[in-house]
Amino acid sequence: MTTGRILIVGASRGIGLGLVRSYLDDGWTVHATTRTPEAPGELGSLAGPIFVHGFDVLDDTDGLVPAVGGLDVLIHNAGVGRGTPRDLMMAVNAEAPIRVVQAFLDAGSLTTGGRVVIVTSQMGARRGSTESLGDYGDSKAALNDEFRARADTWAERGLVAVVVHPGWVRTDMGGEAAPLSIEESAEGMRTLIARLGPENHGGFWTWDGREHPW
Numbered sequence: 001m002t003t004g005r006i007l008i009v010g011a012s013r014g015i016g017l018g019l020v021r022s023y024l025d026d027g028w029t030v031h032a033t034t035r036t037p038e039a040p041g042e043l044g045s046l047a048g049p050i051f052v053h054g055f056d057v058l059d060d061t062d063g064l065v066p067a068v069g070g071l072d073v074l075i076h077n078a079g080v081g082r083g084t085p086r087d088l089m090m091a092v093n094a095e096a097p098i099r100v101v102q103a104f105l106d107a108g109s110l111t112t113g114g115r116v117v118i119v120t121s122q123m124g125a126r127r128g129s130t131e132s133l134g135d136y137g138d139s140k141a142a143l144n145d146e147f148r149a150r151a152d153t154w155a156e157r158g159l160v161a162v163v164v165h166p167g168w169v170r171t172d173m174g175g176e177a178a179p180l181s182i183e184e185s186a187e188g189m190r191t192l193i194a195r196l197g198p199e200n201h202g203g204f205w206t207w208d209g210r211e212h213p214w
């Protein structure tokens with residue numbers, strides 16, 4: 001897949017915005033969501049085939065799904081970090097990605113060979129432990145658990161779906177001490193997504209193409 005149609009959910013800043021820039025530069029048709037379409041910031045100044053949609057992942061998907069239409073790749077990137085109340089963290093990080101992806105699949109927006117990438121975190125890796133990983137880690141672990149529970153069903157649709165840890169990245173969430181730039185993370189994720197095949201379906205991957213333990 002060299003170019004195509006991609007949706008990036010949670011694209012106002014950080015890694016999501018980096019993914020938008022990268023895919024646009026390479027000639028993709030990009031659908032990008034922001035919670036503040038009236039003040040889109042950099043999203044509003046990018047040249048090329050970009051469609052900006054107002055969407056909060058806590059909202060229903062009834063308007064978004066038909067507005068976006070057919071897709072080759074869906075990346076659910078939106079997330080909240082430490083300091084967010086636990087209930088909101090679970091709703092945004094664990095429940096919303098599954099609900100949003102399921103809505104696009106139910107609508108038939110992604111066809112055979114389509115790719116679904118949900119941005120998770122290495123902080124959500126349980127590694128066999130039953131101890132709490134903290135609110136943020138618990139939310140990403142719950143996301144990973146539900147993703148694994150649905151992976152077989154999603155595979156039946158001929159899709160390749162994965163969860164990906166984007167690395168520790170210099171964003172508002174990752175902080176200034178993080179070793180990776182947004183561009184490095186976005187390019188790594190793009191390389192990974194481009195080479196995903198059916199044998200990779202249902203996996204937990206890192207931005208630099210390694211499988212991550214659950």
Ligand SMILES: NC(=O)c1ccc[n+]([C@@H]2O[C@H](COP(=O)([O-])OP(=O)(O)OC[C@H]3O[C@@H](n4cnc5c(N)ncnc54)[C@H](OP(=O)(O)O)[C@@H]3O)[C@@H](O)[C@H]2O)c1
Pocket residue numbers: 009010011012013014015016034035036055056057058077078079080081092119120121122165166167168169170171172173174175178
């Ligand atoms: N940075 C890291 O080191 C790191 C490490 C591991 C995993 N991650 C994951 O990578 C993803 C992106 O992180 P980031 O570092 O780029 O974070 P960020 O700079 O804080 O950006 C977060 C993005 O998520 C959006 N968002 C938050 N709540 C939303 C909601 N309710 N509805 C729609 N969009 C919402 C934000 O939109 P607004 O601008 O409207 O707030 C923003 O676009 C997250 O899932 C995060 O958990 C990041």
